[in-house]
Amino acid sequence: MESILQLIVSGVAMGFIYALVGIEYTLVWNSTGLLNFSHDKFIMLSAYIFAGTFVVKMGLPPAVGVIASLLVMFIFGMLVAVGIFNPLRSMASPIFAVMGTVVLGRIISEMVRLIWGPIPFTLPNYLTGTYQLGNIIIGRVNVWIIVISSLLVAALQIFFKTTKTGKAMRCVQQNKKAATLMGIDVSKNIVFTIVLSSLVCTVIGMLVIPLFTVDTSMANMIGLKGFSSGVIGGFGYLPGVIAGGVFLGVLENFSTIVLPAVYKDCVGFVLMIIFLLVRPSGILGHRKNLR
Amino acid sequence: MKTILRTENVVKNFSGLVAVRDLSFEMAERNIHALIGPNGSGKTTTINMITGAFPVTSGRIFYGDTEISTMPTHQIARLGIGRTFQNLKLFTSMTVMENLMVGGHQMMPSGILRFLIDPATSRKEEKQVEEKAKQVLDFIGMYDLKDEKVSSLPYGRQKMTELGRALMMDPKLLFLDEPAAGLNPSERVEFVNIMLKTFDLGIDLFLIEHNMDVVMNICSRITVLNFGAKIAEGTPDEIKNNDEVIKAYLGNRYQSEKA
């Protein structure tokens, strides 16, 4: 019993990380119709900027580092959007956009290796420690993650549903020409989206440091799991992403009871395929046309 | 007179919204039949159900004696039912000729293995279909444009290309969804001529059209829909003077114009 509870708690904790990643790509998807296959690298890059440069090298207090990293990633997002995403999105085939993001990811990881070196590191005493309830243990950082991702989803949901910019982003995804004719600056909107996604990645990158340590492949796995959780939650539907992430996290952990633990990763992918084929509306049953 | 197309109590329900209700009608062979009705009255939906693009919610559809209401689109098409679309659905990355060749794809029966092993046969097939495509292009007056990308053609030519593509399958029955929309009066005359020539080839036509000049002049029978239900059926003269149709669809101005 105790171990089941622990599995649930850890699963939920992990699930929220998946959800955070899912949120990020849902964001990009909802407003550009692109999938950012380099988001794991964005996450990794921001962890390096925050931990490697601001905290370790410059010795800034983490709070200041957070702001500085958000700033740097803001600019980075802007550059990437203007230089790469905007040209790619207007190309004939979506293959270009996908490939462009993947190649961008490779470039980021090579740059990181060359700039910060290949040695993994972490920040001692940064969001470490655990809370204990009876025999059930949860990391302090996990609590942070749960709180922040919930707030983020709520904020983004309000943003998309109620603000003009949010709506404009949805328009841009659905019909760029018509969006222009409504007076929406399509390019600026895409830049804005990528910047926003880059900021969400920064938040993720800074939050997972105590759990993942900082290295060039730190986010590879959550990159893909984020896709799964998005699909399970109903593609493009923000509240669903959290449900999907948590569902995936818990189910993965439960799978270790019946299957060898090495099959844990399979669970996510098999689940993703099943949902795509059988229940594309996701676990919350959000209706959306498949395109 | 033989019936070529018959629907029995066809219903289409889009999660609560009934787009077509209890529609029964018959279309006789060697006929140009029109389906008219206000916007959103379910005309396109009806064609979509007949051609298999949407499944019917209930009811049955017969093509001759064959029930087609449960068949997949491509099988229905193979029975000899061609169509054009209200919003153009062309292969935009291809030339006019290639668009037509896709329309004639079914005329080339050899499978991929046969194709790889026996190039001569497939080359012969291809030649035949190409010949046919040229005839069709000539027929629709677009031979000169055969090597142009369809996406760079004006709207009218694109519509014509769609018609040509449908003709490539040698259909017996052709559905045209608003063929004259977007054409100016003289182009319309040209299109109508081509439609009549098509009819003379032995192809029955079923058309949806909002242009009453076209409908009233070439159709022998008209079915009128309103809110998904049939409200009238008859010859152009009957329809022209049907008060309900005038009220729901034609409007008084049309009446006065004609008067």
Next chain:
Amino acid sequence: GNSQSSGTSGSPSASNAAAGKKFDGKITIGVSAGITGSIPMAGERTLQGVKMAVEEINAKGGVLGKELVIEVADDQSNQSVVINAVNKLASNPDVVAIIGPHLSGSVMAASDTLKKAKVPFLSQGTSPKLRTIGNEYLFKIRPCDAISAEVAAKYAVEDLGAKKVGISYNNNDFGVGGKGVIEAYLTKVGIPFVSEGHNSGDKDLTGQIMKLKNENVDAVISWTDDAESALTARQFYELHLNKPVITSTATSTKQVLDLIDEKAVEGFYSVCDFVITDPSAEVQDFAKRFQAKYGIAPDQYAGNNYSVTYLLADAITRAGKADREAIREALASTKGVKGLSGTYNADSNNELIHECKLVQIKSKVPQVIKTISVDVK
């Protein structure tokens, strides 16, 4: 060709110019390392170790009066790329021997090519599988897992008195190889065990740990790579798996210890070969010089590859000529050459090191408890 290789060894030539010596030609050794790819750190450290040794050797007059130069090929730690890397090196007739590739999987992939090209190569691969590939050109410079994993298992049973052992392994060539050895030993001595695997890159081991907890094991052997070792230690601690833990080399290296809270690794045992707290004068001296040169502490990639560069130089000297076949023979007859992780003695498997150390982590410092050697067959 050669012009590139001198580029990589620019500094050695500089230092020998300072020493005012004239070399009579060059001897090229190839290095196949994962500089990019999934474990770039290993590649960088390997290169640092080799370069440092090459500089020192050249400063002392080179080998056979010739200058030692290296030609580096990135193998991305990926089996397909490894083939290109070693092929590139082997197809250069100047390359007389190759250091690397590092991973056992890469060695398997490269083995045939190098065997055909008759190039001796020295790898850090430790998988027992390497014993079965029958390539006389392959030399293994670290203790085979058949040795070190057994040391871990033996220690758990004999010294820690475990009645039931948990095994936590990485599901890759390295972890699975080690796990096989441990399981075989425990079966032999009749001690029950539970094995729980994880995949490289996993970030949460709760499932595995809860199983180990529920099975009430007395000790855990963790056979996994750097990042996963850090994760294992942290989660064992957080989930209160308060049992003695014996790990593979990872937890004895500084870069892994840096990733873990002091409390989480306190008392861990680690089976290793090169360790910077090795009290021997050679190791201490090397560690100091390495730290001075690169500003970081050396790890086993650096230490072992530094050491093996000397071994290779020694073999070339013993062969008397820079010839692939002659060097292979010299390497195969290595006897009693001192290195940083023990004495190199070639056995019939071309394994060169037959001893390992057991260390315990105290306040993040690995303390050597004992050195275990096995007989050279």
Next chain:
Amino acid sequence: MKKIKIALMVLVFVLLIAFPMLDGNLYHQQLMNQVFVNIIVVMGLNFITGLTGQMNLGTAGIFALGAYASALMCTKLHTPVWIGFPIAILVGFLIGRGLGYPSLRVKGVYLSLTTIGFSEVVRLILTNAIDFTGGSQGVQNIPFLNLFGFEFNTPFKIYYLYFGLAIILAIAAARVVSSKWGRVFKAIRDNSDAVEACGIDVANLKILAFTMAAIYGCIGGFLYTHMMGYINPTAFNQDLSVNYLVMMMIGGIGSVAGNILGAVMVTLLPEILRFMQNYYWLIFSIITLIFAVFLPNGIVSLFKKSERQEKHFNIFHSIKKATEVWGGRLAK
């Protein structure tokens, strides 16, 4: 113009025949063999992603299954090596059916995510089903290909075999691309509803495209396995799938010549750039990105440029002519 083209092709062909005799460097030969394998895989991918427009990110999975099928057959069951070839085709056929099915239900990114899932599951199963696949330690001692007692055991011999196969498969692919199949695949990409309305079974064709992709992919895997002699699951990762897409994109989507150029470039460029040492992979990635952004029609478009410009003028003239014709008809 056409004559020059043919002459050029003959020249390249002769050079390729002579290459291993002129250049005895095993590394170069081995690289060329990899190029041939990659060409085959990319030409397959071209059917499904290039022509039909179905985003397939599961090439690594296809490739891996082709590789493992043959490797396991001849190491575990000790079947003759050549059997791997028909087996690869069979496996490809089965995968094509299996992978084609989801493509009937989902499109675009949804499909690419499904194929990613497929490929990851394949990799994880190959890693974890240790008793069957050897797990992460892989399959070793895979024999070389042999035919009628002749063993293809050096890069030199392999070169001619793979070169020949690549040519045969390229001719087949080029024929398919320029035939009614290629045309109808492209039509599906443009508008699958309309294809259905032409009486064509789109489901069948999508599966056909997937099947051909998978067969080419599995043949590639088969050739790879007998060239390497050792395989393990780590190489068959997402990066590999992406690499094949990059090859297709850089060469020119939809064209066999483009596939070939792309495979050549993406396989050889990093090797050529090795002299840049620490920076080579970065430079390579940047070059790829530059190609994607500035040469969206691929390397082939460089050769086609002049043609296309001519065509633009043609369009205008023929439209004008046609309009005149129409006007003339109206006048009478």
Next chain:
Amino acid sequence: MLKINKIDVFYGKVQALFDVSMEINDKEIVSIIGANGAGKSTLMKAIAGLNKASSGSIEFMGEEISNIRAHKIVHKGIVYVPEGREVFPEMSVLENLEMGAFNRKFSKTELNNNIEESYALFPRLKERSKQLAGTLSGGEQQMLAICRGMMSDPKLIMFDEPSLGLAPVTVSEMFDAIVKIHENRKIPVIIVEQNAFMAMSISDRTYVMEVGHMVQCGNSQELLNSPTIKKAYLGG
């Protein structure tokens, strides 16, 4: 109000407009007619900024706009209702209408007034206000596109084939509506139409285009009676 001076427009290397000039005065309805491919839409797009004129000038209320990006032109008050509807398929009818007012900072009541006005024009839209626009029938989408264009109280509105796909009764309603809009708001309207008769009946002046050239311009009533126009564009 709008003054187009000798513009050329190219698609790639193909020239679609040659030296086209045109003028629209305050409070005027102008119709443009011409065969398929004559370049009517191209001209509209050039005004809306979707195509760029390679030479010549476009002045709106005295300001040169030919080099301003499309979305900025909307902010200047020029609204283009494109051919082919171009609705936002995955947004509801209501949301589509709201997006029509994107470039304006309207209060809730102003917005609602405009929406109500649209609904009054085409009651069908009110019935379907929650339906996703992508699932509307062709004609319904056309109604939506027209109303969406009106949402931002433009200073100049251009309709590209607004009657396309509308039922006859709706066509006359729509033209009535355009006249009404014009009278209520006192804004100039440009209509590109294949239904030349209708367009010319409600417009003050008419321009005629042929193969990229502006060939004729004049009082609509006069042109309506011109035999050549009758022959070529009125099917008479």
